[in-house]
Amino acid sequence: MYKHLYQRFLAAHPSELHFACHSHHYWPDCTREAHLQYWDDSCKYVDDKWGYIFSTKVPQAQKLIAANLGLSHPEQIVFAPNTHEFVFRLLSSLNWKKPVRILTTDSEFYSFDRQINRLSELPEFEVVKVPTLPFETFHERFEEALGSANWDMIFFSQVFFNSGLVADISRLAAKAPASAMVVIDGYHAFMAVPTDLSSVQERIFYLAGSYKYAQGGEGACFLYVPTGTRHRPLYTGWFAELSHLSAVGNEVGYPTNALQYAGSTMDFSGVYRLIATLETFKKEGLSAEVIHQVVQRNQKLFLQELSGKPHPLLQGSKVLMTHPEQHGHFLTFELPSTEDTQKLVKELAGKGIKTDSRGNRLRFGFGLYHDEQDVRDLISRL
Numbered sequence: 001m002y003k004h005l006y007q008r009f010l011a012a013h014p015s016e017l018h019f020a021c022h023s024h025h026y027w028p029d030c031t032r033e034a035h036l037q038y039w040d041d042s043c044k045y046v047d048d049k050w051g052y053i054f055s056t057k058v059p060q061a062q063k064l065i066a067a068n069l070g071l072s073h074p075e076q077i078v079f080a081p082n083t084h085e086f087v088f089r090l091l092s093s094l095n096w097k098k099p100v101r102i103l104t105t106d107s108e109f110y111s112f113d114r115q116i117n118r119l120s121e122l123p124e125f126e127v128v129k130v131p132t133l134p135f136e137t138f139h140e141r142f143e144e145a146l147g148s149a150n151w152d153m154i155f156f157s158q159v160f161f162n163s164g165l166v167a168d169i170s171r172l173a174a175k176a177p178a179s180a181m182v183v184i185d186g187y188h189a190f191m192a193v194p195t196d197l198s199s200v201q202e203r204i205f206y207l208a209g210s211y212k213y214a215q216g217g218e219g220a221c222f223l224y225v226p227t228g229t230r231h232r233p234l235y236t237g238w239f240a241e242l243s244h245l246s247a248v249g250n251e252v253g254y255p256t257n258a259l260q261y262a263g264s265t266m267d268f269s270g271v272y273r274l275i276a277t278l279e280t281f282k283k284e285g286l287s288a289e290v291i292h293q294v295v296q297r298n299q300k301l302f303l304q305e306l307s308g309k310p311h312p313l314l315q316g317s318k319v320l321m322t323h324p325e326q327h328g329h330f331l332t333f334e335l336p337s338t339e340d341t342q343k344l345v346k347e348l349a350g351k352g353i354k355t356d357s358r359g360n361r362l363r364f365g366f367g368l369y370h371d372e373q374d375v376r377d378l379i380s381r382l
């Protein structure tokens with residue numbers, strides 16, 4: 001039904017069943033034109049390029065993102081090439097001269113997890129990771145941990161990358177101690193799981209990017225910064241000086257808007273592509289709600305058909321899922337071992353089925369370029 005949006009990527013892989021879109025999404029055709037437009041604008045504006053981008057393209061992207069997340073302050077969104085840059089900038093806003101207490105989960109993506117593991121080698125850092133499984137009790141356990149210390153940062157994913165399970169942001173943010181910076185990694189939710197941040201927009205920082213469900217490719221990540229934020233990240237770049245600065249004495253000044261979290265020179269072609277996909281979705285009536293319905297239908301069909309197809313490893317009972325209506329856009333099978341999982345990913349690739357894995361978890365991602373027939377073909381090739 002929506003394959004016409006992806007003609008070029010589909011034509012380049014005619015016999016592949018691409019079920020890894022949760023990792024590396026096919027790009028819609030509209031992104032090609034946008035990519036070329038970046039070249040043309042670079043040629044046209046040369047020295048005035050940053051002025052043009054910050055006055056025209058950035059506000060355009062901010063408005064499209066804000067509309068999809070229920071945010072009333074689009075100008076509070078700042079861009080960077082990846083989320084890791086934001087993660088480190090957020091961490092660098094904390095006072096490292098005193099004990100730094102961070103509460104998170106055991107299921108955060110490596111950009112945060114690796115960084116926090118390294119920082120915990122410093123004596124000042126105290127990091128507590130709440131296991132996400134069993135998920136039936138996750139929220140109670142995380143709430144209990146929230147009340148157990150004076151946390152400086154609370155960091156968790158909206159959709160966990162190693163399961164597709166969905167955390168209730170409002171519920172957990174409401175219990176966070178007032179002293180803590182609350183950061184949500186929304187990468188696996190943005191443009192996939194319908195999200196309305198209006199009730200928590202004064203409380204949370206929200207990270208996401210374009211490479212997955214927003215389908216604009218790499219290089220365009222964003223951070224939403226609550227309006228009252230007055231931070232002085234240690235890790236700071238010259239883009240922060242594109243706004244009015246407030247400084248005391250000889251201190252380095254910071255803007256009062258989202259640019260306090262800005263970095264430095266970046267390639268904005270990703271932002272151009274992101275604008276193109278979000279504009280196309282808008283034109284086609286493809287809100288996150290509609291996209292979610294399409295994916296849910298295909299996930300449901302997949303699980304139904306799988307129940308009639310005996311497979312030594314891929315069984316419905318092995319899928320990590322608690323609420324089928326409220327689940328990320330990939331299904332995760334928990335298999336006996338990492339070796340079994342890697343072997344199966346390879347075996348599937350041999351049958352033209354592209355999936356991926358994390359440890360002993362095999363992931364099948366669903367997207368708009370799959371129709372019912374693709375799901376049936378997938379089942380018949382297993």
Ligand SMILES: Cc1ncc(COP(=O)(O)O)c(C=O)c1O
Pocket residue numbers: 023081082083084085108109111157160161185187188209221
């Ligand atoms: C939950 C989550 N956050 C962030 C990222 C991307 O991180 P980065 O932009 O630092 O590469 C991914 C990539 O798979 C992810 O799954």
